[in-house]
Amino acid sequence: MEILTKIKNFKKVSWGLVILCALSVIILVVLINHTEDNAEDSNAVTLDTLLSESSISDAEQEVEGTNERIGEERDLNVVVDVKGAVNNxxxxxxxxxxxxIDAIDAADGLAEKADTKxxxxxxxxxxxxxxYIPVEGEEIIGIEKSLEGAHAKDAKININDANExxxxxxxxxxxxxxxxIIEYREKNGPFESIDEITKVSGIGEKTYEKISEYIEAK
Incomplete structure (x- = not known):
């Protein structure tokens, strides 16, 4: 009887261990699956983030490239206004x-009796x-006076009486x-020297450097 009792007790303990092991295995499997799911979610988020950042970077580079191309196009082109004795x-x-000469060609060339001197x-x-291309006989105030007794290449524009x-x-x-310029001299009187033109709004040192050798104040 004692032996049978021990056998029964052993079976109970064995079944308890089996159940405990089974529960441990189940818990372990659940934990492993949960960890893998979290890892997959993390990888998915990381991949989405990388793709998003890559798309943003590509878009920014494309915008920068477009802006550079626009800037280059602006640098390569100028807009000019051609009037007077031209055909168009x-x-x-x-x-x-x-x-x-190319701007005049764009305006379909010189009109009849155009004065090009x-x-x-x-x-x-x-x-x-x-x-502006004048016609023959048209009085151009400012430049004709400066040409008296001088060759055309040495002519200077008198900023005290030149028109627009x-x-x-x-x-x-x-x-x-x-x-x-015209409003300034009408308000303040004739320019006393050519460098006084820098007092006119919008005319700075850079502009003055470009025009100083072509103007005079008489």
Missing amino acids: PGVFSLDANQRV YINFAQLLEDEMYI QILTQLNGIGPSKAND
Whole structure:
């Protein structure tokens, strides 16, 4: 009887150990699966983040590249206004390395009786440049006086009586700045020296350096 009792007790203990081991295995499997799920989720988030960051970086590079191309295109092109004795006056977009003669060609060439003795066909174009071609016999105040007794290549524009059309022949001087020059001298009197033109709004040292050798104050 004692032996049977021991056998029964042993079976109970054995079944208890089996159940305990089984529970341990189940818990271990659950923990492993949970860890793998978390790892997969983490990897998925990391991959999504990397893809998102890569897309943003690619988009930023594309925008930068586009801006650079636009900047280069702007640097390579200028817009000029051609008026006067040409066949097709208007505003034209041309390459920055082209010259006044090319702008006149864009306006379908010179009209009949165009007076070109004051025009520098070889001058490089600048953005917002204003090109005016007078007709023969047309009085151009400012430049004709400066040409008296001098060769055309040595002519200078008198900033004290030149009109808008003449002033805009200067590099960097468009219609707006030309009008500012005229308004300044009407308000303050004639320019006493050419460097006084830097007191005009919008005309700084860089512009003055471009035009100083082509102007005079008489």
